[in-house]
Amino acid sequence: MNEPLNAKKTALSPEHESAWSNYVEDFRRAGHDTVDWIAQYLNTVAGLPVLAKVKPGELQDSLPASAPEQGESYAAILNDFERLVMPAVTQWNHPRFFAYFGCTGSTPAVLGEMLAAALNTNGLHWRTSPAVAELEQRTLDWLRQWVGLPEGWFGIVYDTASTSSMHAVAAAREMVAPEARTSGNPPGLVLYTSEQAHSSIEKGAIAIGIGQKNVRKVPVDSEFRMWPEALATMIEQDLAASRRPFCVVATVGTTSTTSIDPVPHIADIAEKHGLWLHVDAAYAGAAAIVPEYRHILAGADRAHSLVINAHKWLLTPIDLSAFYTRRPDILRRAFSLVPEYLHPQVDPRAHDLMDYGVPLGHRFRALKLWYVMRYFGREKIEAMLRAHIQWARQLATLVDADRRFELVAPVPFSVVCFRFKGTDEQNKAILGQVNASERFFLAHTVLNGKVILRLAIGNLATTWEDVQEAWILIQRGAQAFE
Amino acid sequence: MNEPLNAKKTALSPEHESAWSNYVEDFRRAGHDTVDWIAQYLNTVAGLPVLAKVKPGELQDSLPASAPEQGESYAAILNDFERLVMPAVTQWNHPRFFAYFGCTGSTPAVLGEMLAAALNTNGLHWRTSPAVAELEQRTLDWLRQWVGLPEGWFGIVYDTASTSSMHAVAAAREMVAPEARTSGNPPGLVLYTSEQAHSSIEKGAIAIGIGQKNVRKVPVDSEFRMWPEALATMIEQDLAASRRPFCVVATVGTTSTTSIDPVPHIADIAEKHGLWLHVDAAYAGAAAIVPEYRHILAGADRAHSLVINAHKWLLTPIDLSAFYTRRPDILRRAFSLVPEYLHPQVDPRAHDLMDYGVPLGHRFRALKLWYVMRYFGREKIEAMLRAHIQWARQLATLVDADRRFELVAPVPFSVVCFRFKGTDEQNKAILGQVNASERFFLAHTVLNGKVILRLAIGNLATTWEDVQEAWILIQRGAQAFE
Numbered sequence: 001m002n003e004p005l006n007a008k009k010t011a012l013s014p015e016h017e018s019a020w021s022n023y024v025e026d027f028r029r030a031g032h033d034t035v036d037w038i039a040q041y042l043n044t045v046a047g048l049p050v051l052a053k054v055k056p057g058e059l060q061d062s063l064p065a066s067a068p069e070q071g072e073s074y075a076a077i078l079n080d081f082e083r084l085v086m087p088a089v090t091q092w093n094h095p096r097f098f099a100y101f102g103c104t105g106s107t108p109a110v111l112g113e114m115l116a117a118a119l120n121t122n123g124l125h126w127r128t129s130p131a132v133a134e135l136e137q138r139t140l141d142w143l144r145q146w147v148g149l150p151e152g153w154f155g156i157v158y159d160t161a162s163t164s165s166m167h168a169v170a171a172a173r174e175m176v177a178p179e180a181r182t183s184g185n186p187p188g189l190v191l192y193t194s195e196q197a198h199s200s201i202e203k204g205a206i207a208i209g210i211g212q213k214n215v216r217k218v219p220v221d222s223e224f225r226m227w228p229e230a231l232a233t234m235i236e237q238d239l240a241a242s243r244r245p246f247c248v249v250a251t252v253g254t255t256s257t258t259s260i261d262p263v264p265h266i267a268d269i270a271e272k273h274g275l276w277l278h279v280d281a282a283y284a285g286a287a288a289i290v291p292e293y294r295h296i297l298a299g300a301d302r303a304h305s306l307v308i309n310a311h312k313w314l315l316t317p318i319d320l321s322a323f324y325t326r327r328p329d330i331l332r333r334a335f336s337l338v339p340e341y342l343h344p345q346v347d348p349r350a351h352d353l354m355d356y357g358v359p360l361g362h363r364f365r366a367l368k369l370w371y372v373m374r375y376f377g378r379e380k381i382e383a384m385l386r387a388h389i390q391w392a393r394q395l396a397t398l399v400d401a402d403r404r405f406e407l408v409a410p411v412p413f414s415v416v417c418f419r420f421k422g423t424d425e426q427n428k429a430i431l432g433q434v435n436a437s438e439r440f441f442l443a444h445t446v447l448n449g450k451v452i453l454r455l456a457i458g459n460l461a462t463t464w465e466d467v468q469e470a471w472i473l474i475q476r477g478a479q480a481f482e
Numbered sequence: 483m484n485e486p487l488n489a490k491k492t493a494l495s496p497e498h499e500s501a502w503s504n505y506v507e508d509f510r511r512a513g514h515d516t517v518d519w520i521a522q523y524l525n526t527v528a529g530l531p532v533l534a535k536v537k538p539g540e541l542q543d544s545l546p547a548s549a550p551e552q553g554e555s556y557a558a559i560l561n562d563f564e565r566l567v568m569p570a571v572t573q574w575n576h577p578r579f580f581a582y583f584g585c586t587g588s589t590p591a592v593l594g595e596m597l598a599a600a601l602n603t604n605g606l607h608w609r610t611s612p613a614v615a616e617l618e619q620r621t622l623d624w625l626r627q628w629v630g631l632p633e634g635w636f637g638i639v640y641d642t643a644s645t646s647s648m649h650a651v652a653a654a655r656e657m658v659a660p661e662a663r664t665s666g667n668p669p670g671l672v673l674y675t676s677e678q679a680h681s682s683i684e685k686g687a688i689a690i691g692i693g694q695k696n697v698r699k700v701p702v703d704s705e706f707r708m709w710p711e712a713l714a715t716m717i718e719q720d721l722a723a724s725r726r727p728f729c730v731v732a733t734v735g736t737t738s739t740t741s742i743d744p745v746p747h748i749a750d751i752a753e754k755h756g757l758w759l760h761v762d763a764a765y766a767g768a769a770a771i772v773p774e775y776r777h778i779l780a781g782a783d784r785a786h787s788l789v790i791n792a793h794k795w796l797l798t799p800i801d802l803s804a805f806y807t808r809r810p811d812i813l814r815r816a817f818s819l820v821p822e823y824l825h826p827q828v829d830p831r832a833h834d835l836m837d838y839g840v841p842l843g844h845r846f847r848a849l850k851l852w853y854v855m856r857y858f859g860r861e862k863i864e865a866m867l868r869a870h871i872q873w874a875r876q877l878a879t880l881v882d883a884d885r886r887f888e889l890v891a892p893v894p895f896s897v898v899c900f901r902f903k904g905t906d907e908q909n910k911a912i913l914g915q916v917n918a919s920e921r922f923f924l925a926h927t928v929l930n931g932k933v934i935l936r937l938a939i940g941n942l943a944t945t946w947e948d949v950q951e952a953w954i955l956i957q958r959g960a961q962a963f964e
Contacts, residue, residue, distance in 0.1 A: 009945040010577070011866035020943065024524045027589035031517030034593050038600040039510040043503070052612045056832035059616040067624035071859035074593070077852075081597065085849075088613035093602045095492070100610075105602025107509035111516050111556070115563065117595040117850070118520040120575045120587025120799040128582075130534045131570035134541040142549035159641050160841040170689060184693030185667045200842055203819050207652060207840050209691025211666030311843070317602040318845050337685050350538035358689050359642040360682055361793070363800050367567075368599070370559075377553035384493035461502065463491040 030074035037078065038110065045094050046461065049438035052090045059088040090441065095461035098470060099443035101283045102388070102414065102458020105317035108375035112368030113317065123362040126350035133351045136366035140322055142373055147288035147308065150301045154328035156356050157365045159319040161282035164307040165249070166204035167323060167331065167357050171305065172247035172276030173208065174334035175327070181334065185209045190238045192216045193249040194226035196256055198280060201249045214243075223410055224259040224447070226250060232269050239273075247276045250303075252296055253284020256445040256454070257409035257417050260284070263299030271302070279306040282321070284413050286313040289378065290385050296412070305331075313385065313414070313458050315372045320365050331356050388414040388457045391467050395455060398471055404478050408447055414457040417445065420478050424451040430477035440470050512556035519560065520592065527576050528943065531920035534572045541570040572923065577943035580952060581925035583765045584870070584896065584940020587799035590857035594850030595799065605844040608832035615833045618848035622804055624855055629770035629790065632783045636810035638838050639847045641801040643764035646789040647731070648686035649805060649813065649839050653787065654729035654758030655690065656816035657809070663816065667691045672720045674698045675731040676708035678738060680762060683731045696725075705892055706741040706929070708732060714751050721755075729758045732785075734778055735766020738927040738936070739891035739899050742766070745781030753784070761788040764803070766895050768795040771860065772867050778894070787813075795867065795896070795940050797854045802847050813838050870896040870939045873946050877937065880953055886960050890929055896939040899927065902960050906933040912959035922952050 012019045062084045091097060093105045123132025140155025158164045169191060173180050177189060189210050193201045195217045205215045216238075218231045235245045248270045250261040263279060270277040279300050285308030287293040300306055305325040310316035325331055336355035353362040373381075392414045399405045399418045409417045420427050427444070428451055434440050445452045455470060494501045544566050573579060575587045605614020622637025640646045651673065655662050659671060671692050675683045677699045687697045698720075700713045717727045730752045732743040745761060752759040761782050767790030769775040782788055787807040792798035807813055818837035835844040855863075874896045881887045881900045891899045902909050909926070910933055916922050927934045937952060 009947065010943050011869035012862070012942055021525070023589065024521050027524070027592070028517060028521040030589075030593060031520065031596075032514055034596055035510060035513030035517060038513065038596065039506050041600060042506045042509070051609070054612050056608065056612070056829040057616070059612060060620050060831070063617075063620045066627055067621075067855045068859045069861055071862055072856045074590070074857065077590070077856050085613050085617060088611075088616060089601055089603050090609070090611040090613075091601070092604055092611070093600065103602060105600050107505065107512075107600075108556070108559070110509070110596055110599045111512060113595050113599040114513075114516055114520065114592055117592045117799040118523060118575065118587050118589075119571055119573070120585060120793075121571050122574055122585075122800055126538065127533070127572070129570075129572040129574070130536050130538070130541060131567050131572075134539070134570060135545075135567060138542050138545045139549075145548055159845075160843040162840050162842045166689075166840055173691070180691055180693065181688055182694050184669070184671065184696055185691035187666070187669075189666070199819050200840075203817065203840060203842075206663055206819070207648075207817070208689060209655070209662060209667035211662065212664050214666055311602075317599040318604055318843050319841075335685065335689070337681050337688070347538040349542070358644050358648055358682075358685060359801075360644045361642040361800050363641075373549040374554045374559050375556065377550045379551050380494070380553055387493035460494055461492050465491065 026074065030078070033074070033078065042107070045091060046096070048091050048094065050091050050094045050096050050441040051435055051438065052088045053438070054088045059084060093459065095459050095463065095466050096440045096470065097459055098455045098457065099441045100456060101312045102456050102462065103312050104315045104458070104460040106315040106372055106460060108371035109316050109368040112371035116364040116367045119364065121364055123364065124354040124360050125352045129364070132362055132364050132366070133353055135370055136353070137351065139366045139370045139373065140324070143308070143322055144324060146378060147285055147297060148294050149297070149306065149324060150326070153324045153326050155322055155324050156353060158321045158323055158357060161198070161280065161307050161309050161321050162200035162203065164321045164323040165200045165278065165280060166207055168249070168276070168278035168305045168307070169201070169204045169210070169247055170208050170334050171325065171327065171331045172278065175276050175330050176246035176274065177244065178333070186244065188243040190214045190216060190243050190245045191247045191249070192218055192231055192234060192245065194218045194251065194254070194261060195220050196224045196254040196259060197249055197251050198255045198282070201280070220259070224254060224257045226261040226266060228262055228265040228269060231266065235269065235273055245273055245275055247278065249278045249280055252279055252281040252300070253413055256447060258284055258413045258415045259409065260296055260412060263303070267299050267302040276305070277303040279303045282307050282309040283312045287385055287389065287413055290382050310369050315376065315381065315460060316369050320369055328356065384460060388462070391457055391464050392416050394464065395467050395471060402475065404482070408452055416455045417447065417452050419450065419452050420481065422481050426481045427451045427453060429480070430474055433477040434470065434473050437473060440473065442470070508556065512560070515556070515560065524589070527573060528578070530573050530576065532573050532576045532578050532923040533917055533920065534570045535920070536570045541566060575941065577941050577945065577948050578922045578952065579941055580937045580939065581923045582938060583794045584938050584944065585794050586797045586940070586942040588797040588854055588942060590853035591798050591850040594853035598846040598849045601846065603846055605846065606836040606842050607834045611846070614844055614846050614848070615835055617852055618835070619833065621848045621852045621855065622806070625790070625792070625804055626806060628860060629767055629779060630776050631779070631788065631806060632808070635806045635808050637804055637806050638835060640803045640805055640839060643680070643762065643789050643791050643803050644682035644685065646803045646805040647682045647760065647762060648689055650731070650758070650760035650787045650789070651686045651692070651729055652690050652816050653807065653809065653813045654760065657758050657812050658728035658756065659726065660815070668726070670725040672696045672698060672725050672727045673729045673731070674700055674713055674716060674727065676700045676733065676736070676743060677702050678706045678736040678741060679731055679733050680737045680764070683762065702741070706736060706739045708743040708748060710744055710747040710751060713748065717751065717755055727755055727757055729760065731760045731762055734761055734763040734782070735895055738929060740766055740895045740897045741891065742778055742894060745785070749781050749784040758787070759785040761785045764789050764791040765794045769867055769871065769895055772864050792851050792854070797858065797863065797942060798851050802851055810838065866942060870944070873939055873949050874898050876946065877949050877953060884957065886964070890934055898937045899929065899934050901932065901934050902963065904963050908963045909933045909935060912956055915959040916952065916955050919955060922955065924952070
């Protein structure tokens, strides 16, 4: 059982006996070069422009119109990568990437991805790769413990939180209107989420055929949290009109302001009416790893499902969205459809992951999370999360102390929303100037009809000095309008 | 703009000035070790058992119940990977993996994945990483040319063919019943595909709320190809019953027998009734790269959408499903939902990929395909495809020459379906014996109610000798029943 690969007659090159070993040695050399390239990148990324400077079409036009007939050398490919592709890359792994949510492509995850790609194993079915199913179960259970979710919850990895949310909404439909699976959606299904919820909730509902007008946007309070009384009223009104409420999506850490919906109160209402409760904690769920922030997931134990993206604040490169549910039976009922050629296992510990969602193929995504959790350990990750939260508070204090600016929302996590007390145009000009410096990338949002500046911390390489310098540049931008 | 990363006060380790450089150097060493590990794996994979031998729960039980508090060394992680994880991996990258569809995690793709993970850039929106959107457009256009699809088709990468198919079905709904987006699915929508279509078509229809009973399974002819006359009749019957046919899914290379549905004839019918035509060429589409197989996509130019999985027969590790459509406007109408904080570009060459599907985040998946296409070049890939097809034919000839066995379907590509002329139990016993040898992994299928043996060729390391030895072992298994 330890034969060397006889490569003499692979399709790679039937003529040359040494084709396979040349192929592997070629990889070994290029692999070492690529590792060194990545190390150099990590040591110098802070000096790169954060935002790509290219014009639309510029990269496409710089690449040949057709793929090569003959293979090319790794040196040529890496050279083009550096010369043509890199200038078109917006550097999400940059310490001064402060847009959307900060994130990190950490080094242990790079190793996990290398191995996953080389093995190319596929856990659609337990037997087709027990390692995929079982490492995923174990790793997601580790994360479940870190954030304090109840024992026994089932975890599965999807690509993005949008996909996770769509699966949650589909499971909700299966629970409340199981006839949909056979007969198609019945009329009148209604879903509830807040005005501040992520757009993917609405998109998920559209995708599964619920219809945009059947997505109720529950108003929020002055701190951008779902208003439970309004939720209760909307449900009553829909019931009175003979509609069928089936799902509520609460958010812990909304996209604009990272607000925390009152999950326990929402859970009361969901339970009263028999609705599926999904908690979108894609960004902020990670903060529950910090003991003094454990409370942010209060009430989530009463949810039917919850999502945390490891590729947001958990050092894991995109994509790894950790979806948890206490009703895997319903998720499975919504999606299982086993053809004969993929006959199921009978053992209860052998999960066929294809039965729990749309995608049949299941990449070995858990490997990179396993690498991340083991390499850093809980303490280092906790320390990073705490530092990012602390720096966000320090920035909020600075903003608060500058009479030209105002904070527009509380700062429960690592995102600060604020504005120059002037026009939208002035705020946009300030943002434009900061981003044009190439040293930072911040995005804006809109709250109560006003343009808001938004600084999100989340990259492992970020320092407090990076945040401070962004603030100094923002202040400098404001001087033009004094 | 070329400052070294001042890592003194990153969250990684506020105390140690050298924390960041230690972190990077630690990666460099471990990265080189991991590259060497992969090289060694590629040189010895042929000697590993193809199917994992573990029992359900065995890997999970061997891993600690909780994640570590303190970080661990890369050496410890790689050691556990080798000692605990590897025995639970079914080796899809093994030359004797003959189950499902053969595939390859090729070395250039490993390099592409390394870089994508390290950059962690996210092309949800053109501006958030022009490289992601533009390299994807360019690379998918290269592949479009290789397989001879019409100029101007729009390509986008999804994770799996199941996801691609779900998006096709949703786009079909948008074309025929655009009111669904706002109001939810209208009653009576009906989708058509063959009895031999992949289960993901049905699953996609269930997911988007069409209902399983509204998926018509069109009968097939003796060669397992959709029977167009039956399709036409079923559509007429549904129209007569005031239902709303909206989509036909044809398959080029069905999952069981790799049969080719008569796409031109199906296109006639789809056009007559104004239905969206999706072509599932997830596995076999790659064969169109070989000039003498170009014809397999005849009629596909009249489809609205088509999928080819690069992670099947195109040397790219999972996941990379290339989805093409000549109606990106409709796909976009089905899925675009742009929130203010992700304000769209106006330039027509700046595609915001989030507008074309459920997932918002968009991984830099195209990078690995770009590496694959450049490193191998068209000629080497063509040679591999041709060799695999030729070996499948040679095996079919051997099967045909053995009076104890029978071929049960034509062999248009690299998959051979055959059976021992005995009972289902005998065929299962033969298969069990071959797989228990640990030297091969074959799967079975069921056709016309009978258990069928199925040998699929598709890995780059496979040789004709590997196929021959599998056949010898199968013949040996049959001796018990003579």
